[in-house]
Amino acid sequence: MDFTRWTQAIRNAVKGRTMRRLARAVAGSVVAAVGVWLGMALGGPVSAAVGPVDVGMSAELAWTGETVVDAHPLGTLLFDTHDAPIRLRVTLENIDSEQAQAMLEDPRLAERLPALLERELREGVSALALRAIACGLAGALIFSLIVFRGWRAALAGLLAGMVMIAGIGTAAATTFRPNAVVEPEYTGLLAGAPSLVGDAEAIVTRFESYRDQLAKLVNNVSQLYDAVSSLPVYDADPTSIRILHVSDIHLNPIAWNLIRSITQQFKIEAVVDTGDITDHGTGPEDKFVEEIGKLGVPYVFVRGNHDSKATQRAVAKQKNAVVLDDSVEEVAGLRVYGLGDPRFTPDKSVPVDSDLDSLAALGRAHASRMTQALGPVDLVAVHDPTIAKGFSGSVPMVLTGHSHARSTELLPSGTRVLVQGSTGGAGLRALEHDEPTPVTASVLYFDRETRRLRAWDDITLGGLGEQSVQIQRHVENDPGRTISPEPTVVPSPTGTVTGTATP
Known part of the structure; x- marks a missing residue:
């Protein structure tokens, strides 16, 4: 018994020393x-x-x-x-x-x-x-x-x-x-962004060379500071087409301030708006769209689920406006196809079909018609991402909105879908959440010869009104990739999936 207590005491002492060490x-x-x-x-x-x-x-x-x-x-x-x-x-x-x-x-x-x-x-x-x-x-x-x-x-x-x-x-x-x-x-003043971030074409063509990128950065800084009291003019890249993608403005006037600033600083050649420029599509809201005529560049518009046919007609009356609804136009050197949203959700007296399978089928049907009747298209603009994915394999790039959250996806067919957030910060909907919805837009850089996307800048508004921004540069790794149609999916006879309520 004494031996047992002695050995246990030794174990406890060793254990204690180990823990202390x-x-x-x-x-x-x-x-x-x-x-x-x-x-x-x-x-x-x-x-x-x-x-x-x-x-x-x-x-x-x-x-x-x-x-x-x-x-x-x-x-x-x-x-x-x-x-x-x-x-x-x-x-x-x-x-x-x-x-x-x-x-x-x-x-x-x-x-x-x-x-x-x-x-x-x-x-x-x-x-x-x-x-x-x-x-x-x-x-x-x-x-x-x-x-x-x-x-x-x-x-x-x-x-x-x-x-x-x-x-x-x-x-x-x-x-x-x-x-x-x-x-x-990039985070800072919008006026300094183009000079510091640099043009997309130079970044793409010298992607493999770290030394050249360093030289480009120092060159930009030198030009910027050499002006002393005034910023230099942004040296726009002559080999790229610069498109501004906005969406879901929802009657927020700050969106026009941002659009004007980006259009001037980045030398934008055309704006593509993927819908929901208004909230209820009523007559008094038509006054809001008159800012389109003051931008000085083509403004491509497709109807969102909060935009009425009357809203669409009001936009069409504005100078430089290009309204697309199952139609195609050449804008800034790109053939752009647009499709208005089939729903008008503010009118509660009209049944609204938000079934995801129906929306996807609608997208596929219009994609097939577009390919057969309208010829090659460089860019598609629609409001709903579900409809947008229906164009997979028929076009290199699809712009969309609706979800108030920016994202991008490269589909297996080679089609890239870019979902824009809300350029109007979701309007009054920004007050429905704990955190305000950010104000977002994207500058897209297309090759002027191939008309393919080369790079894009995601712009997020914050801080000092429309002047303080965060810009994230993205480079398209394979701009010349082959776009191939996806296999047709036969709907299951067991039923359909019902979508959630629209934003």
Whole structure:
């Protein structure tokens, strides 16, 4: 019995020592991590010259890995360059106007610019990495010494910091994505967006070259800051057709402010509105559509389920308006087919068929007629995404709305469906949810020769009215893909699926 109690006491003592050691190890690791974070934060940025631009570079621990270029006061560019928990921040501090002018005018210097920028940026990042490592390790050592008041614990904290920094560095190196520079997310003033984000054609044609993209970014910044007090004119890409996609304005006048601003800044050639410009389709609402005639570019419109036939006629009377309802027109070099929504939901006295199978069948029927009777079409505009998918395999691109939530899907047939959110923030419906519905629009870039989509910018309104925006660049990976019809699906005899109420 005494032997049993003795062995149990030994086990308890060993177990207690193990738990205490584990607790000390965990506490030491946490303290070391905090020390690394403090050291990197207090170590401050390093300065570097990248071409004519003086930049400050800093590294900081973060939950998600990214690279942020701060072009204050115009906005910031965010690149999803890696997955490690560290953020690289580049701040544009100053620009040598004379060197920038020479860079823009001297073709020989322009040829050497990509390699020069890559070397200078690499040197700056290397200096930042060395400083971040030194400051992080010093922080782990000093903070561990302060907390545990012993050199042994401090050295253990230093070792934990070394392991942590090595792990972060390895993760950053193995997950580094240089091509992320072609799809920036921009936040800031709308007026600065075209110059900083760059034109889509240059991004697509140089997709494989990280050095050229870096040169493009510095070139844009140089042109932007060279103007000193006024922004430069956006150098519109002559080989692309720029289309603005809006939808579900729902009588919100802020939509016209946004549409005018984007049309001017991005040199839009035509606007495509996929419906629900009004709320109830009544006569007094017709006054709202008169802003269409003031935009100065073609305005393609298809009727939504909140737009009456009277609304459609009111739009058709406006200057530059192109109303499509089971018809096709050439607009800005694109053959565009449009189909008005078959429903008018505000009129509760009229039965409304929102059966999903019926809507899909309607889309397929019109797609078949369009292909046979109207010839090749570059772009289709409809209001409901269910109807939109019925055009799968008959056209490269379909624009739609209705759901008040932006999304895009590349169908198996090769057809891309882009569902726009609400350019009017869903109107009064924005008050029905805990979070307001964002105001959204998209700029689409089509190749002028092939008339295929090359890239698009998703624009989300926020902050300072129509001036503060977030822009996410997307690149079409295979713009020349083959569009092939999908097999016909025979409806099941067991019944149909009934859709939910319309927004």
